[in-house]
Amino acid sequence: MSIKLVDSHSDLIKKIKDIESSYILLYKSGSEKSDCAYENLNKVVEIVDDINVFAADVSKVRDIHTEFNITSAPSLLEFQNGNFINVIKGCQDESYYKALFENIIYIAKAKKEGKVLKNVIVYSTPTCSWCNTLKAYLRKNDIRFREVDVSKDQKAAEAMVKKSGQQGVPQTEINGQIIVGFDKSKINSMLDIQG
Numbered sequence: 001m002s003i004k005l006v007d008s009h010s011d012l013i014k015k016i017k018d019i020e021s022s023y024i025l026l027y028k029s030g031s032e033k034s035d036c037a038y039e040n041l042n043k044v045v046e047i048v049d050d051i052n053v054f055a056a057d058v059s060k061v062r063d064i065h066t067e068f069n070i071t072s073a074p075s076l077l078e079f080q081n082g083n084f085i086n087v088i089k090g091c092q093d094e095s096y097y098k099a100l101f102e103n104i105i106y107i108a109k110a111k112k113e114g115k116v117l118k119n120v121i122v123y124s125t126p127t128c129s130w131c132n133t134l135k136a137y138l139r140k141n142d143i144r145f146r147e148v149d150v151s152k153d154q155k156a157a158e159a160m161v162k163k164s165g166q167q168g169v170p171q172t173e174i175n176g177q178i179i180v181g182f183d184k185s186k187i188n189s190m191l192d193i194q195g
Helices: 011-016 033-048 094-112 129-140 152-166 185-190
Strands: 020-027 052-057 073-080 081-088 119-126 146-149 171-174 175-180
Touching: 011 020, 011 052, 020 033, 033 052, 033 094, 094 152, 119 129, 119 152, 129 185, 152 171, 171 185, 175 185
Parallel strands: 020 052, 119 146
Antiparallel strands: 020 073, 073 081, 119 171, 171 175
């Protein structure tokens, strides 16, 4: 696959109206950050199947950014069933875009299979070996999670302590319930992991 270009707001709406998840990169050709975003996104689109990514150069297509009140380029706009839901500003690295798209594909696949997705957050620090063990275990079992590095996010660290009464990591929050440490049996039970 590759990034598909659109030439107007009406062209974009026509192309995304029947697509569950789609994205459009608003970029300015020749700008270092925009070129970075376009190149990184294009590399990921070529290797990730089943993702719909469009692009428009704001110096040529002048009605899309105004329609969605976007004032900076590059900006990646996310749509669900043709409705604008989110914007990601700036140039992200390839791994960010890859994770974003793989998560969308995973959610779509899980919905199709009738699975109930759980909101999983892992509170960790880079130097915590049990944190790495926990994250590897979740990945091995195809459990999607959001990682929060509490060594870099003081507010998240305070919120974690408020929820659990504990400062140690790892902590896993599953649909609002906290598990302190790598308690494999509790994690298996709450996430329906066999074994």
